[in-house]
């Protein structure tokens with residue numbers, strides 16, 4: 001069993017054993033979806049089997065479901081160092097960003113401000129608000145996100161007194177920069193705007209305290225750095241902002257009491273934003289992954305290890321002639337983006353895949369490759385990956401020798 005008290009090498013071995021996908025290749029794409037813990041998959045399978053054999057209509061199912069949902073909220077609250085009542089379950093980051101963005105009763109001419117580094121899951125709802133209600137959407141150019149003075153000056157100019165919402169990523173999905181959310185939130189609050197934060201690339205990757213950084217709404221996924229199943233996410237809502245964030249979706253789970261005759265009393269907590277139904281195995285799996293991370297792996301250990309390995313990756317890549325690092329190293333989390341001169345991202349990903357079976361991704365929007373470095377990665381994996389990048393960088397796709405493929409991890413070098 002993984003325990004926070006094992007020595008580093010033993011602990012790493014136990015962690016990797018508990019994450020079987022780490023043995024399938026160099027797992028460098030947790031920014032899309034992380035490796036599932038074995039025990040999460042087992043818990044999900046157990047619930048699915050129960051549903052298969054007992055059915056989904058047993059009298060105990062609803063109270064059971066409510067308990068499992070409460071456990072999932074509590075597990076998320078522990079990760080966000082928050083009170084349970086601040087957490088609602090959602091289905092994804094995008095779900096939460098929509099709930100936050102539609103928390104404003106938009107009128108034509110209202111202003112919303114966001115950055116030039118947002119993911120469609122965060123900026124998408126703003127485009128809809130603009131196109132549907134004539135919202136004045138300001139997209140602030142923050143470059144690679146690595147210059148806080150530039151970012152803050154641009155936000156200060158854009159957040160005019162009529163601004164109702166500021167929507168911003170904690171960690172930019174393309175360059176990997178950690179954005180100065182706390183100081184942007186101060187500017188937003190001084191002008192009366194609500195602050196909605198996209199935490200897709202932060203929760204489980206770096207320490208997150210939505211209260212301390214001044215978020216009103218903080219949306220996170222289950223499937224990325226929290227190593228949970230797809231189709232689950234969570235939303236943190238500041239207690240004082242609960243009534244300011246208007247509800248758009250509502251249903252059975254949103255109300256403390258509701259009848260069909262006109263009465264619907266929403267939960268006094270963030271639960272009021274739980275509008276739709278949930279997939280029980282995934283609720284259980286989400287709670288199990290969060291619990292596994294915080295209770296067995298230990299968040300401090302995971303954050304420190306991922307930060308060290310990500311930094312090492314960035315340093316090694318930056319030192320390769322022909323490699324251009326997009327990630328600002330003084331302000332990075334666990335994503336590292338880069339370009340290789342002479343190679344398109346697709347060509348490079350294809351060739352790297354052949355050499356080291358690295359599970360990385362391309363970023364067409366910025367014409368680059370991205371790796372996501374997790375606490376479960378090893379130094380050897382990072383060195384192996386960077387050596388393969390160096391080999392590509394020393395050639396072009398036309399001149400690269402075809403018969404010098406690096407061995408897969410775990411295979412003999414010969």
Ligand SMILES: Cc1ncc(COP(=O)(O)O)c(C=O)c1O
Nearest residue numbers: 092093094119121173198200221
């Ligand atoms: C910054 C950011 N926001 C939103 C998303 C979308 O996440 P989800 O699939 O949980 O909605 C992603 C990744 O896919 C992301 O990197």
